[in-house]
Amino acid sequence: MTRVMGIPGAARAYIGCVVAGAVVCALPVLGPDARGSWGAVALLAGLYAACELPARCPFLGRTQVGSVPAGTGSFFPVLLAAALLLPPAGAAAVALPGALLARVDQRPALPRRIWRAGRLALAAWAAAQAAALLGGPAALGGGSGAPDFPYVLLPAAVSACTFSLVLAVLDGGIRVTAERRPVRTAWQGLLWPSLAPHAVHGLAGLMMAVLWRSAHGPVAALFVLLPMYITCWVFAQYHREWAAHQATIRALVQAVDLKDRYTRGHSERVGRASVLIARELGMDEGRLEVLRFAGILHDVGKLGVPTRVLRKDGPLTPEERRIIQLHPEYGHEIVRGIGFLGEARSAILHHHERMDGSGYPYGLSGTQIPEFARVVAVADAFDAMTSTRCYSRARPVGTAIAELRRCAGSHFDPRMVRALVRALDRHGWQSDVTADEPSGNVPPPRPTAKPAAPASAPAPLPAPHPGARP
Incomplete structure (x- = not known):
């Protein structure tokens, strides 16, 4: 043994x-x-x-x-x-x-x-x-x-x-x-x-x-x-005081999980992947816990998105997509007064920005995007691709890494992608099932026509995390 x-x-x-x-x-x-x-x-x-x-x-x-x-x-x-x-x-x-x-x-x-x-x-x-x-x-x-x-x-x-x-x-x-x-x-x-x-x-x-x-x-x-x-x-x-901080984070995450049942457990895994990336980059220990908070709370703004939009079975309308794309700003407003989060607040606001400036909410590009946000963006995309949910089957880790590499430079910071790859080579990755299914198994493919994309499916352009919400 x-x-x-x-x-x-x-x-x-x-x-x-x-x-x-x-x-x-x-x-x-x-x-x-x-x-x-x-x-x-x-x-x-x-x-x-x-x-x-x-x-x-x-x-x-x-x-x-x-x-x-x-x-x-x-x-x-x-x-x-x-x-x-x-x-x-x-x-x-x-x-x-x-x-x-x-x-x-x-x-x-x-x-x-x-x-x-x-x-x-x-x-x-x-x-x-x-x-x-x-x-x-x-x-x-x-x-x-x-x-x-x-x-x-x-x-x-x-x-x-x-x-x-x-x-x-x-x-x-x-x-x-x-x-x-x-x-x-x-x-x-x-x-x-x-x-x-x-x-x-x-x-x-x-x-x-x-x-x-x-x-x-x-x-x-x-x-x-x-x-x-x-x-x-x-x-x-x-x-x-530290224990109270942990309790605050847990309460917010539980609230998000209850509202958006499709991504249950996603927040904790993004926090874990963010820390793996940060350690490969040699980030100071003092910042690791704050970065973990950033990964865990990156989707807290979904509390401000109507439940009917989050749980919609069919494709999103342009108006509904604009609504759900407000969740980084909602999240920033929710945590703005929580002083101990520090740099995590900017990651919550900017984790959907892209290196080429095509992201949201502000269209930042390159190093204009805060470092924590660039880390969380890669961790978020990786977990979304490798998690099994009720509307999508998990992709193999190798496939997810290939997609991250393909989008490095346009969507993601290549340095963060390389750090994640090194961390996965050293530690591996365990992704839990997040769908509310009794057996926790991958949903079997249907013999009929391809099912409609869920409300959270991304646009058909180069997608860093297919099946993930915006």
Whole structure:
């Protein structure tokens, strides 16, 4: 079998190597030479585990940390304090219990916990190595001795940067092996966005380490937990807002699906295909979610089109076609006040523009068409051609690609078409049936005359997505 519990074989091998490396790094803590640090290792490991445990409790997870996703890093200062206080093997061991006990939101849970434990142990080990190389433990002072300030900031900063770098490198590897992303884009958006949060965590970890070494002892270091929990609470508010955004998108998509039953599921697939294209183009991770929203909501303007026009069985009249071609503008009006959509709004308005200027609503051409709109246009056309609906049979992926290539330059941006082809070569494509049919099978061809085109059939000119609505 190439997959176990939904994890590709390459990803399982990669996780196994990371975990094996973490075990090798942590094992020296059990040796006789490390006995002097066993107490500190146990205290810090217990502290980190105690910080992670509330998120697994259904009651505490809602009231104290507020549904914070696993792996947010709210308690990384404990690990960075361990990197400054302990030998590298001890710092790696501190990460293991908490990472194994932490909440995991996605299944399969056990492999994800093991992966998280391995990556955090390796990152903590590397951070401790960097701190030791710069004399971090000695610079902390101890007892009545004051820390060597400001020099102590240097090993703390280098330790935090090393921690962030190792996590980014390991996460990029899991993207390549588990998500099958291209190597050239797998590490984009991983390091730089995490440096600032990890620098803050490093300062908090330095505070903990200094207090730990002070005359007041480890108990004083516990006071640093308060800002940690405040940070966690703030992130929980952000996560709730993000969840509300997701709920808003789902509600709009469900409304469109209920009104236009012929394209049920189409919106989600266009969002998925848009993200595949964007990743091939090396688009920043921060824009991917907004682009996914653009793909999902590209047809939201159909809520403003009369139902009788959307569901008409026969060909559209010129007047009805003009009405249905207003749906991009209706969609833009619907989402104009939703601030978090950002660039997605322009994609909703312009996804039916064509490179040669023959599209609508404004007849834009070439690079006048926003980049998001050019991506969504290709994703929309591809899914329309490869989806089975109650009025048309799905075309093979190869046929759809050939049609996109034929219309590249006139209808579609050739760069977006090439990106989609590369993504399909790497990931393949699964198109679900969207018609309301009991069996979900392709409707059998009728022996009689060719059925009339549905209300959404395109004009008989070069058509990028036959059978799709305008």
